Amino acid sequence: MQKVAFLGTGLMGFNMARRLAERGFTVVAWNRTYSKAKPLELYGVKVVEDLPRAVEGARVISVMVSDDNASETVLVEAFKHASEGAVVLNHSTVTPMHSGKMYLSARERKLSYIALPVMGGPADALRGELVGIAGGDREVLDEIKGYQESLFKKVFYVNSAEEASAVKLALNSIYFSAMIGLAEALVLVEAWGVTPQKFLDVASELWIRPIIERYGSRLLAENYPVSFKLRLAAKDMSYALSSGSEKGFPLPHIATMAQTLLIASQSGRLGEEDYTRIYRFLKGLR
Numbered sequence: 001m002q003k004v005a006f007l008g009t010g011l012m013g014f015n016m017a018r019r020l021a022e023r024g025f026t027v028v029a030w031n032r033t034y035s036k037a038k039p040l041e042l043y044g045v046k047v048v049e050d051l052p053r054a055v056e057g058a059r060v061i062s063v064m065v066s067d068d069n070a071s072e073t074v075l076v077e078a079f080k081h082a083s084e085g086a087v088v089l090n091h092s093t094v095t096p097m098h099s100g101k102m103y104l105s106a107r108e109r110k111l112s113y114i115a116l117p118v119m120g121g122p123a124d125a126l127r128g129e130l131v132g133i134a135g136g137d138r139e140v141l142d143e144i145k146g147y148q149e150s151l152f153k154k155v156f157y158v159n160s161a162e163e164a165s166a167v168k169l170a171l172n173s174i175y176f177s178a179m180i181g182l183a184e185a186l187v188l189v190e191a192w193g194v195t196p197q198k199f200l201d202v203a204s205e206l207w208i209r210p211i212i213e214r215y216g217s218r219l220l221a222e223n224y225p226v227s228f229k230l231r232l233a234a235k236d237m238s239y240a241l242s243s244g245s246e247k248g249f250p251l252p253h254i255a256t257m258a259q260t261l262l263i264a265s266q267s268g269r270l271g272e273e274d275y276t277r278i279y280r281f282l283k284g285l286r
Ligand SMILES: NC(=O)c1ccc[n+]([C@@H]2O[C@H](COP(=O)([O-])OP(=O)(O)OC[C@H]3O[C@@H](n4cnc5c(N)ncnc54)[C@H](OP(=O)(O)O)[C@@H]3O)[C@@H](O)[C@H]2O)c1
Pocket: 008, 009, 010, 011, 012, 013, 031, 032, 033, 034, 036, 064, 065, 066, 067, 069, 070, 071, 073, 074, 091, 092, 093, 094, 118, 119, 120, 121, 122, 227, 228, 229, 232, 236
């Protein structure tokens, strides 16, 4: 099987690398903090301490790190050591500006590059049920069909790496709007003496039922396990905002979400907790 170098084994990358290994790929993983990647060995992944060792000879180089800065740091190194003909897949949620820059940089080194951000969380990654938005060198997409089929239930192609990142940020802005909208609605009704469950029962009879099903109990849970960190949600909305500004568009609703998430993520350790903790944060504001 093709060698895949997997760079960045946080909540998402860990499960993606594990899934690929379980589907028969030869996976070599690298993470900035080695100890966090080490348990991947239990699933047949080779874990290395040096990034160059991970990418040497790899047909596919996958990147799943937190933001533009992390992605640039990792990619600059990966580009230096990538073998000829390697395909670089960047799954990280980054700005369109960053995707465009990295696409050109890969080109200069004669490497194929696809921005392939994902919808879905760590559990979806482990089940191979992510949805991908791919943009960049389309001709190599067919060559990585087995990779796609192992991790994704569907991959949509948009023309460029920039477009893929713009679509990802736009989709997240809808998710977060729904989630924060429900969190504020709960704060409002509770302030007037309505129990959360009573409110969720009413809302579940309406077309917003899927939002209630997705976020209702997750918002109210005392200890929901971290699946998506609040600080990364703040990053996403700040990236959506700057991506709008880049094209001259103010996005006032996204701006409010970005600020709300940023303030919350800087409150104690909340930034490291699940993004649905925003409800607890809002409740504590009175
Ligand atoms: N979690 C989700 O549900 C989800 C869903 C879709 C997309 N995403 C996106 O996927 C990406 C990863 O998310 P995640 O949930 O896996 O986050 P995470 O658990 O916080 O993992 C972040 C990863 O980035 C690495 N990293 C951070 N800064 C770095 C740097 N300067 N140099 C090298 N590596 C660096 C971390 O390494 P260390 O271990 O050394 O810190 C870790 O491997 C983000 O862009 C996120 O927005 C997440």
